[in-house]
Amino acid sequence: VTFKLGIVGCGRVVEEGHVPALLALAQQATVVALADPGAARRTAVRELLGSDEIVEHDDWRDLLASGDVDAVVIGLPHHLHVRAISDAASAGVDVICEKPLVNTLAEADAVERALAASDVRLAVMHNWAFNADQQAAIDAIAAGRIGEPFLVRNEMVWGVPYAGRDPSGDWRLHAAQAGGGIVITNAYHQAYLAELEMGSPVVRVHASFGGPEAADEVESTAVITFEHRNGGTTAIQRSWASVGGGVGVHEIHGAAGSIRFHQADPAALNRMFRGEAALPATGEQRPTVELYERARDAWAALAVPSRPWWEGMRVLYERTFEAWRRDEPAPVGIEQARRVLQIVQAIYDSARRGTSVEVAELASSGGSG
Ligand SMILES: NC(=O)c1ccc[n+]([C@@H]2O[C@H](COP(=O)([O-])OP(=O)(O)OC[C@H]3O[C@@H](n4cnc5c(N)ncnc54)[C@H](O)[C@@H]3O)[C@@H](O)[C@H]2O)c1
Secondary structure, eight states: OOEEEEEEOOSHHIIIIIHHHHHTTTTTEEEEEEEOSOHHHHHHHHHHHTOSOOEEESSHHHHHHTTOOSEEEEOOOGGGHHHHHHHHHHTTOEEEEOSSSOSSHHHHHHHHHHHHHHOOOEEEOOGGGSSHHHHHHHHHHHTTTTOSEEEEEEEEEOSSOOOOOOTTOOGGGOHHHHSSSHIIIIIHHHHHHHHHHHTSOEEEEEEEEESTTTTSSSOSEEEEEEEETTSOEEEEEEESOOTTOOOOEEEEEETTEEEEEOOOOHHHHHHHHHTSSOOOOBTSSSOSEEEEETTTTEEEEEEOOOBOTTHHHHHHHHHHHHHHHTTOOOSSOHHHHHHHHHHHHHHHHHHHHTSOEEOOOOOOOOSOO
């Protein structure tokens, strides 16, 4: 079975991530329709897909009503996700949505109700968990190679907000559209990665925001700590206001060893965020992820894949299609997305109140996966 897909929102992530990932899965899925009010955006994506048979729409409701697609890929500005998902559910069309699923837990409730009422399936792009180097690290931790993890360090600072391609302006800088700044657009990913790396849920969050744009609508800079149920701590630093960029750190320390990731050069990172270049492929410069085991007393390469940054998207698409063919839920669905939103909400609450904030265990949902 080949899934017929429509893409709703033809911006930068679709162009640089979804399109190459889907072209690599041509046996499993075909893009047959696009929706975006920007004609130039549709043309750019259609040309990359290399097909003359793709139908273009200004309005996603026309795409959904056409009956041409089994599922839609949503690559819209954040505030439009909830409406597009609800419309897809009403039309009986499955959904593969970019992160964040929606901006708030209340919107997640609305999505859950729409899914339950319609029986459509949902997958969410938590792609950074599915890159080969990240997967190798998670597997090594689960196999006990570093013992019980107690500290995750995840630091990345650079000089400019991610430059999107929306012709109507930069929605990322407006709280009502983006739902926040660097936390919801970027640190979102570190929330699910931290729980996977620690092998333990986050129970308490502390965060403070700052930076030269702190007086503007959305936060540019965030320092975040997570306490995990196993007693471990995650420390996250993110800024898009550090003009020169900084040393990147991504390490997991356990009782019997450590794991570290090689980080992209800060100048290359700045070019990527400005939209001038792609990220270098992983493994291009030196081993991407390394493991230190106490017994061996030395660092050694764990896996040396040379893969583009969107490899995690390809893997997640592939596993989603496989699951759906077996009539099973996608690997990342409403529960995982709601969990990240709980943590993101706790980060914002903590920074606003200046106190630590507890993260409740995820209430088991009656909705579909
Ligand atoms: N998973 C990742 O690694 C990753 C990376 C980057 C972005 N993202 C996410 O992808 C999503 C899109 O981000 P982006 O940087 O590609 O955005 P972008 O600003 O580049 O593009 C947004 C697109 O949506 C279109 N659009 C706006 N209103 C529309 C409407 N009513 N109907 C149809 N199309 C409409 C715009 O014309 C534009 O083409 C966001 O949710 C973002 O957080 C995820």
